[in-house]
Amino acid sequence: MAAITMRLPVARKAVGPSAPRGSEKHLVAPGDTITTDTGYMRGHGTYVDEEKLIASVAGAVERVNKLVCVKALKTRYNGEVGDIVVGRITEVQQKRWKVETNSRLDSVLLLSSMNLPGGELRRRSAEDELAMRDYLQEGDLISAEVQSVFSDGAVSLHTRSLKYGKLGQGVLVQVSPSLVKRQKTHFHDLPCGASVILGNNGFIWIYPTPEQKDEEAGGFTTSLEPVPLSDREVISRLRNCIVALVTQTFMLFDTSILYCYEASLPHQVQ
Amino acid sequence: MASVVLSEAEKLYVVHGVQEDLRVDGRGCEDYRCAEVETDVVSNTSGSARVKLGHTDILVGVKAEMGTPKLEKPDEGYLEFFVDCSANATPEFEGRGGEELGTEIANTLYRVFSSESSVDLKSLCINPREHCWVLYVDVLLLECGGNLFDAISIAVKAALFNTRIPKVRVLEDEEGSKEIELSDDPYDCIRLNVVDVPCIITLSKIGYRHVVDATLQEEACSLASLLISVTSKGALTSMKKVGKGSLDPESIFEMMETGKRVGKSLHVALQKILDEEESLGTSRQKVGFLG
Numbered sequence: 001m002a003a004i005t006m007r008l009p010v011a012r013k014a015v016g017p018s019a020p021r022g023s024e025k026h027l028v029a030p031g032d033t034i035t036t037d038t039g040y041m042r043g044h045g046t047y048v049d050e051e052k053l054i055a056s057v058a059g060a061v062e063r064v065n066k067l068v069c070v071k072a073l074k075t076r077y078n079g080e081v082g083d084i085v086v087g088r089i090t091e092v093q094q095k096r097w098k099v100e101t102n103s104r105l106d107s108v109l110l111l112s113s114m115n116l117p118g119g120e121l122r123r124r125s126a127e128d129e130l131a132m133r134d135y136l137q138e139g140d141l142i143s144a145e146v147q148s149v150f151s152d153g154a155v156s157l158h159t160r161s162l163k164y165g166k167l168g169q170g171v172l173v174q175v176s177p178s179l180v181k182r183q184k185t186h187f188h189d190l191p192c193g194a195s196v197i198l199g200n201n202g203f204i205w206i207y208p209t210p211e212q213k214d215e216e217a218g219g220f221t222t223s224l225e226p227v228p229l230s231d232r233e234v235i236s237r238l239r240n241c242i243v244a245l246v247t248q249t250f251m252l253f254d255t256s257i258l259y260c261y262e263a264s265l266p267h268q269v270q
Numbered sequence: 271m272a273s274v275v276l277s278e279a280e281k282l283y284v285v286h287g288v289q290e291d292l293r294v295d296g297r298g299c300e301d302y303r304c305a306e307v308e309t310d311v312v313s314n315t316s317g318s319a320r321v322k323l324g325h326t327d328i329l330v331g332v333k334a335e336m337g338t339p340k341l342e343k344p345d346e347g348y349l350e351f352f353v354d355c356s357a358n359a360t361p362e363f364e365g366r367g368g369e370e371l372g373t374e375i376a377n378t379l380y381r382v383f384s385s386e387s388s389v390d391l392k393s394l395c396i397n398p399r400e401h402c403w404v405l406y407v408d409v410l411l412l413e414c415g416g417n418l419f420d421a422i423s424i425a426v427k428a429a430l431f432n433t434r435i436p437k438v439r440v441l442e443d444e445e446g447s448k449e450i451e452l453s454d455d456p457y458d459c460i461r462l463n464v465v466d467v468p469c470i471i472t473l474s475k476i477g478y479r480h481v482v483d484a485t486l487q488e489e490a491c492s493l494a495s496l497l498i499s500v501t502s503k504g505a506l507t508s509m510k511k512v513g514k515g516s517l518d519p520e521s522i523f524e525m526m527e528t529g530k531r532v533g534k535s536l537h538v539a540l541q542k543i544l545d546e547e548e549s550l551g552t553s554r555q556k557v558g559f560l561g
Contacts, residue, residue: 004301004302004305004535004536005304005305005539006304006305006307006539006540006542006543007304007305007307007543008306008307008308008543008546088275088277090275137277139275139276139278140277140278141277141279141280167277168279169279169280169283170279171280171283172280227283227286227287229290229292232287232290232292233292233296236292236293236294236296237296239294239295239296240295240296243295
């Protein structure tokens with residue numbers, strides 16, 4: 001039956017630091033002076049004005065020896081070489097695809113950086129260019145790795161491994177990129193029955209674990225069979241867990257999601 | 271309307287989920303997202319309300335002004351609706367982009383409230399043919415997260431519930447000209463009876479079933495939707511079909527039945543929360559926009 005719940009808004013209480021921190025975090029807003037000492041090198045999020053080091057973003061100051069940088073809490077994704085990202089195709093251009101990855105500029109995926117179906121290695125011909133749309137269309141989701149970063153900040157992606165490629169059925173959750181912890185691997189097969197890809201750009205993809213790992217697919221064939229109900233419940237529960245973690249600004253990595261999932265098991269999926 | 275682009279596989283996932291009565295966020299086909307309702311958020315209006323339904327954020331303000339009644343209804347007041355799609359909601363609404371959607375929503379609201387019994391317009395009359403109260407209802411879209419019409423109608427009902435119209439006395443002068451005197455006491459006011467105010471329920475058709483309270487992703491997967499306005503007693507006041515797909519007459523009947531059921535429980539829940547807020551009185555901690 002229909003369940004409609006309404007509630008009165010509650011002012012969010014400022015959550016005090018739960019774990020004792022070694023030192024107080026130095027929080028700054030754009031325009032705040034960090035230090036007037038000229039001995040420091042300036043890093044991301046800072047600029048020098050009249051011998052003073054001033055912050056250009058709102059966040060916490062991090063200091064490593066003589067390098068001072070400001071790490072912003074909510075920002076667009078800044079690409080680093082080797083990051084795993086999940087992106088959505090926005091345009092199909094002549095020899096490349098434009099991918100939206102929640103960064104300041106759209107990322108590019110060159111045709112030469114893309115795996116051909118079957119895993120063959122050959123020069124891309126003119127026919128491949130004309131058939132680009134058969135591989136990836138506007139709106140498709142892909143998982144890729146950052147190959148290089150252009151001088152203007154745009155990111156160039158590649159899918160030159162069989163674990164990357166077009167994504168099939170599943171759920172996408174968009175969070176802030178600063179909440180995804182940098183780890184060794186971002187593809188996780190959770191024991192509860194679903195798999196998760198934690199993109200560094202804040203796009204998190206939850207999908208049912210494929211039963212057999214077929215090597216030749218290369219990420220192009222998407223299974224169009226309906227997903228069983230038990231898997232769907234797991235995926236919905238994971239999605240709600242991630243959304244709950246985001247509202248409390250917790251860092252997202254596989255164990256945090258797993259703990260949250262186990263804690264939510266006694267409750268209903270909603 | 272703001273929309274997201276989804277891949278074919280994602281759309282397929284959503285459609286299959288709806289058919290098994292388990293949507294992406296775990297809800298059933300007839301479940302609403304949890305709504306946050308707060309009234310009296312804007313101080314210089316006669317009544318206001320703010321409703322947050324998931325990612326959709328609506329602010330409604332009601333101002334009561336003196337005006338002349340319409341010629342064909344000389345002993346009634348009337349309501350005027352204006353909808354503003356703020357550019358904050360989505361970049362598509364920048365400049366004049368939101369005007370089309372705004373006029374569409376305003377016209378829908380006029381139709382919904384066109385029924386005789388929804389608001390007691392005769393109580394808004396002061397002097398027949400000369401003076402009456404005109405309620406200007408202004409709707410502001412702060413954030414667009416799917417299911418705009420439902421959230422707007424809930425906010426309008428809450429704002430009308432919260433509206434306080436000052437009492438007036440008409441004094442007759444010696445020459446025959448009438449003078450209107452507003453009472454100075456801020457607590458001396460009349461409240462509107464919103465028991466019969468209808469709420470809009472949007473039913474979106476996805477695959478072979480229909481869902482209530484669709485998110486942006488689900489709206490991208492549905493081709494046709496039915497907007498019905500239901501009063502708390504289950505009576506339908508208006509119906510409108512949106513979308514470029516077609517609807518089977520049988521599915522329209524099913525959707526109407528679902529809409530009536532969901533509408534009744536929506537009214538019950540809304541009235542409960544409004545009464546709860548009212549009972550807190552002045553000790554209520556106002557959250558407003560900075561909470």
